[in-house]
Amino acid sequence: MTSALRRVSAVVTCGLAAMLLGACSQRTHGDPAPTTTAATSTTSGAPKVSNPKNLKAHDACQLLTLSQLQALGAPATGKERQSTWGEKSCVWGNDEVNIGFSPDTTHGTGLSAVYANMSGSENFLPMTIAGYPAARTAKQTISCTLWTAPSDTQVFLVDLSVLGAKRANHEDPCALAQKVAEDVLSNLSVGQ
Template identity: 50%
Template sequence: MTAPKVSSPKSLTGIDSCQLLTPPQLQTLGATAAPKTKKTPWGETECQWVNSDISVYVAPDTTQGKGLATVYGNSNTFSGFIPVQVAGYPAVSVNKQSRSCSVYVGSSDTQTFLVDFTRLGGQRADYQDPCGFAQTVAGAVLANLPAGK
């Protein structure tokens, strides 16, 4: 199984991971806590927002240079590997649980980002579908990205 190509690339290069979602988007999503950062396994900074209702984190990958091909190449390491589309971009939902889901989105053929969502206590209707909500967050990130190559 090979990763689909990205027809209208967007760039994650040079964007602070905590700026991938705007303050109004964070408010709408209910991610109202101050962001925290840490390093990803591939050496970039991920940003996480955690409050009593939800945990959302966004982790860009601009360093490995393989886009979704990296995720597809590791598909056997995930539970529930499901190819999807987010705002017209190729994506994969993985590791779906009753309260959490991760979505990898190919913003270009060489870049991707991960959105991980966990419902901690929130009762909003859209929190009840963790993969759907992670895709909503991913769509918001995509809306903020500039055109890429």
């Protein structure tokens, strides 16, 4: 495993720990203002999804198209991994960007667990991505962790790090992570 992919694995692990344990506290820089998501919410405060999409019907490494990966500056082929919770995940990495994508269709809690465990953290920022509820749970100068709910029972994690020229050019890792989430949502089928 290359050092870049090891860094992505550490970020993905930290993102999972942040969701489940409220761990991996990281300092934020220049946080954007929160975006209102929906009028109704779950008991945890997570917004309900009004137009659910089915994440479970897709292979993790096939959820970004070649043109989407090229636009992100990522390699054309991802490497399949297994998430801590036992689902297939995917990592795309090179000298410019590392993208970790981990779907969770097994717990059945959607964004509720993220809200329950991260609300109140200085890193927690509720937002809407392409009309779907999401939350940023970690942001550093070169990395960002976002959770997005395509349905009330499903969620996916995007952990992204900028490297090389992207880092040198101060590209915003959260803007790129949001682009990944938008791209994934555009590729999902409607329905649970």
